[in-house]
Amino acid sequence: MDIGKLNPLSWLSKGYDVGGKVALITGAGQGIGLALAKILHERGAVVVLVDISDVSPFRDRCLVIRADVTDRAAMAAAVDQVVGRYGRLDIVVANAGVTPEPATIRTMDPRDFDRVIAINLTGVFNTVHPALDHVVAKKGHVVVVSSCAAFAPGMCGSPYMMSKAAVEQFGRALRVELGAFGASAGVAYFGVVETAMTHHMLDQDDLGRELDNMLPWPLNVRITADEAAKTIADGIARRAARTIAPSGWEPYALLRGAANVVLDNRLANDPNVARLVRAVEARG
Secondary structure, eight states: OOHHHHOTTGGGGSOOOOTTOEEEEESTTSHHHHHHHHHHHHTTOEEEEEESSOOOOOSSSEEEEEOOTTOHHHHHHHHHHHHHHHSOOOEEEEOOOOOOOSOOTTTSOHHHHHHHHIIIIIHHHHHHGGGHHHHHHTTOEEEEEOOGGGGSOOTTOHHHHHHHHHHHHHHHHHHHHHHTTTOEEEEEEESEEESHHHIIIIITSHHHHHHHHHSOTTTTOEEEHHHHHHHHHHHHHTTOSEEEESGGGHHHHHHHHHHHHHHHHHHHTOHHHHHHHHHHHHHO
16 A cells, blocks of 8 residues: 555655755855755755855856845746746745844834844745745745744844744744645754854854853854754755754753743843843943
8 A cells, every 4th residue: 555645745754855956045155055055065956046245166056146035026036047047946945144233122223123024034935935836846845044042032132033933933834835735844943053143243242242151051052054054954855844953952942832931030030131131222
């Protein structure tokens, strides 16, 4: 008896070979996006690198498109360009993201709020939406990059946490919707990754370093962009619903419903946190 014929979702348990597939990655000019492009290329995929800057790391099986994920028409045109050149689009990784300037909700510049939401959230929609018919046609896979910040309180950086929590819900909905047509989607979550964005936000800023020092072990463990990218690539290979790295965030992810009730109350009454919040407001 063919179990696959009885269960239309049996594809979820099968491996997914990226060899010969066409993979579009946003935010591919550096960091996780570029590292992921290199891994998928090594595994035989054609890689499409979408970024606001030019990057050309490969001699073959590569297309570079300069586009801004906040530009809906440009992203639709990028998808059309990929399909026009290769006749298919199998994998989409919505990776582009930014962090806001440290600020409380009371003191933040509304333009910075809009910028973060436009890139981190609306940019994911602009990337994924025009590609979905092609992904479904090839029974492919979509990855949206959220963050372990989606689990955590968002003081002094709430637009980032908000956007990543919304991306998580986007990816979960997409997983169910694509499953009806034999395609799949997953959400990638990362803690602290050694990227230029992290160094700017945490390492090169006095208050950022102080905030980083508040993270307990193992939540303060850092991984490289290469390690993060391998997590995504391996997740694609098994059509994973989610990937989390470093692994120390896994218990928090599983228990956050209860843990955050306690944590929010504790942070709201912590004098060190209050001092940090006041320092951020004073800077603004």
